[in-house]
Amino acid sequence: xxxxxxxxxxxxxxxxxxxxxxxxxxxxxxxxxxxxxxxxxxxxxxxxxxxxxxxxxxxxxxxxxxxxxxxxxx
Amino acid sequence: xxxxxxxxxxxxxxxxxxxxxxxxxxxxxxxxxxxxxxxxxxxxxxxxxxxxxxxxxxxxxxxxxxxxxxxxxxxxxxxxxxxxxxxxxxxxxxxxxxxxxxxxxxxxxxxxxxxxxxxxxxxxxxxxxxxxxxxxxxxxxxxxxxxxxxxxxxxxxxxxxxxxxxxxxxxxxxxxxxxxxxxxxxxxxxxxxxxxxxxxxxxxxxxxxxxxxxxxxxx
Numbered sequence: 508x509x510x511x512x513x514x515x516x517x518x519x520x521x522x523x524x525x526x527x528x529x530x531x532x533x534x535x536x537x538x539x540x541x542x543x544x545x546x547x548x549x550x551x552x553x554x555x556x557x558x559x560x561x562x563x564x565x566x567x568x569x570x571x572x573x574x575x576x577x578x579x580x581x
Numbered sequence: 582x583x584x585x586x587x588x589x590x591x592x593x594x595x596x597x598x599x600x601x602x603x604x605x606x607x608x609x610x611x612x613x614x615x616x617x618x619x620x621x622x623x624x625x626x627x628x629x630x631x632x633x634x635x636x637x638x639x640x641x642x643x644x645x646x647x648x649x650x651x652x653x654x655x656x657x658x659x660x661x662x663x664x665x666x667x668x669x670x671x672x673x674x675x676x677x678x679x680x681x682x683x684x685x686x687x688x689x690x691x692x693x694x695x696x697x698x699x700x701x702x703x704x705x706x707x708x709x710x711x712x713x714x715x716x717x718x719x720x721x722x723x724x725x726x727x728x729x730x731x732x733x734x735x736x737x738x739x740x741x742x743x744x745x746x747x748x749x750x751x752x753x754x755x756x757x758x759x760x761x762x763x764x765x766x767x768x769x770x771x772x773x774x775x776x777x778x779x780x781x782x783x784x785x786x787x788x789x790x791x792x793x794x795x796x797x798x799x800x
Contacts, residue, residue: 514670516736518676530588547636549588551748553684557702559751561585562671565699575591578749580762581661581713 511536511565513543513574522574527567540565540572548574585672587749587756599758601705604717604766608724613768615651622647651771658727658765659775661714664697669738677740684744696783700745700790703754710750712742715761718769721795722788725769730761770793 522543523536533564540550544563552569554560565572590598597603608796626643629636667674681699682690689700698716701708706726709716713731732745750757765772773784 512680514677514680514741516673516734516738518673518738519680519739538638542708551752553748553751555590556686557751559748561752562590563590573680573744575745575748576732577592578587578730578745578757578760579589579592580760581731 509536509570509572510566511539511543511572511574513533513548514576519573525567533565533567536564536567540574548576551575587753587760589749589760590756592744593760596759599705599755604705604719604726607763608719608726608766615654615767618650618728619647620714622650622775627632631680638666650777651767654765655767655771656775658716658725658767661729661764662698662709662711662716662780664711664780665713667739669693669736674738674740677742677744678737679740681740681747684747691742691781692786697739698780698783700783700786701750701784702790703750704792705754705758706794708750708785709753709787710712710746712739715746715750716772716784716787718784718787718791720791722769722791723732724766725772725784725787726758726763727765727772728758728761729764730757 509525510521512519512521522539523532525532525536527533546549550562551559551573552562552566553571562572621644626640626647628746629643630640670672681693685699693699698709698711701710706717706719709718713729715728715730717726717728719726730746732742769788773781
């Protein structure tokens, strides 16, 4: 089961869950993903130990997609 | 294939992209600045005393400046990982730490439990990531660069803050070092003595990791 989560004031919120063969759940996840992008979030997926990648489309095969806010120098 | 640069770089488009050579050059500049602060004050203190021993208080004040100024810089560096008292509910904090734990291995998780910092090895060195900043121990472990960097949302629990920085670092390490503001660069012992005792084991772990990186880089 893949998950789309957003890091927020609760720790994190699960926005969508899906499996690749459940088209309805995938569409709901894609919609939730786009909504978060529109709100200014970035999407990150882990791509192996010590590596991550920013994605602009929902990677349906990814186990975990994390919505992040931009970082900035303090 | 080169990683996609962090989108946050657009906000600091005037900055040259950080890399190992630039970090070395920045380190030298910091060392030169420290010398430029310290030497004149020491020289003035000594010369004043030799010329007029009655000026001892002024000489001592000058020597104190030579000591205090580098200490203040090192303090500024250590402050980037100073734990801050948050007003985040405990359950949110625990939930965020749980997610962070999923992103790292057992040893790093244990280090975070003890120190509040996450150790991450990169190409530029060993990183120690906290909620509002990061320390980069350069390969060899002889220099640490302190970065002030974070997420601009005061409601986020500390685990999420670290996770934001960790993911950005993993996605584009050089971009991360470009976006972050350098607060200090210098010898690790200067930062160590300014760190809270609970955080010092993390710096030691970072130095050990950075020494291994240096060994691996040798032909």
